[in-house]
Amino acid sequence: MSAAIVIPSRYSGLPGKGHGGYCCGLLGKQLGRAAEVTLRAAPLLERALRLEEHDNGSLRLWDDGTLVAEATARTPGVEPPQPVSVEQAMIASATYSGFTYHPFPDCFVCGPARRTGDGLRIFPGPLPAREHIAAAWIPDQSLGGSGPIVPAEILWAALDCPGGIVLNPTGRTPLVLGRLTAEVTEPVEVGNRYVVVAWPLGSEGRRRFAGTAILSEQGTLCAIARATWFPLPAPSS
Numbered sequence: 001m002s003a004a005i006v007i008p009s010r011y012s013g014l015p016g017k018g019h020g021g022y023c024c025g026l027l028g029k030q031l032g033r034a035a036e037v038t039l040r041a042a043p044l045l046e047r048a049l050r051l052e053e054h055d056n057g058s059l060r061l062w063d064d065g066t067l068v069a070e071a072t073a074r075t076p077g078v079e080p081p082q083p084v085s086v087e088q089a090m091i092a093s094a095t096y097s098g099f100t101y102h103p104f105p106d107c108f109v110c111g112p113a114r115r116t117g118d119g120l121r122i123f124p125g126p127l128p129a130r131e132h133i134a135a136a137w138i139p140d141q142s143l144g145g146s147g148p149i150v151p152a153e154i155l156w157a158a159l160d161c162p163g164g165i166v167l168n169p170t171g172r173t174p175l176v177l178g179r180l181t182a183e184v185t186e187p188v189e190v191g192n193r194y195v196v197v198a199w200p201l202g203s204e205g206r207r208r209f210a211g212t213a214i215l216s217e218q219g220t221l222c223a224i225a226r227a228t229w230f231p232l233p234a235p236s237s
Contacts, residue, residue, distance in 0.1 A: 004048045005061065010118065011045075011108050011157070018043035019108045020177035021160025025153030027051070027059050027071035034183035036074035040067045042176075076181045076226040078211045081132060081197045083219030089136040089195040092125035096135070097165070099123070103174045110161040117142050120154070122196050124162045126169070132199040133166045137214075144190040155214060156182050159225040162198035163210030167229055175208065175229040182225035186216070193217045206230055 013019035023043045028035035050062040059071040105113040124135035201209035214223040
């Protein structure tokens with residue numbers, strides 16, 4: 001079976017490309033509350049992409065003959081972080097490095113050039129005496145669709161960028177998302193206060209790993225992910 005998916009221009013990450021976490025979420029939500037999505041190519045915006053479902057339950061997303069992403073059901077296998085208060089997260093957000101320098105300021109999730117009601121404006125900063133970074137987040141009405149519940153693909157997007165930021169705090173060595181394994185455990189509602197947390201999970205060769213989570217104001221785990229990131233190749237001289 002196959003279907004068409006189009007990523008609207010609002011949901012951009014790299015300039016002119018679909019946001020990686022959002023794209024992963026479009027596939028992941030088809031498989032239930034937990035899935036692993038591997039990105040094979042940067043998805044293009046405003047273009048009909050072909051989503052194929054295979055007999056084993058896996059999914060593949062194609063742009064004509066180019067494989068964009070693959071998805072299968074899987075849980076992240078990551079332990080959630082200790083709760084962080086909204087107040088602590090707000091203080092951390094004030095020191096977000098992206099306010100000083102951001103390689104992709106129009107990113108849907110973490111770009112400071114995005115206005116409220118357009119981007120998610122998730123701006124994580126460091127927490128004292130911890131490897132973790134955190135940001136306060138209030139999903140706005142534009143994210144609710146036809147009701148108060150924030151769609152899964154938006155939560156996947158929110159779980160994406162903080163992982164890259166905790167691995168590259170200054171933004172001077174840009175990373176790209178290679179794989180995102182996420183699980184949505186509780187609904188996230190428009191207008192409520194949440195905390196997005198990220199922490200490093202080590203490295204292996206060029207691959208770097210990070211955990212991310214969305215917590216309610218009361219500390220309840222709403223979503224959690226494990227991400228694999230790769231540094232962008234240095235520009236040729």
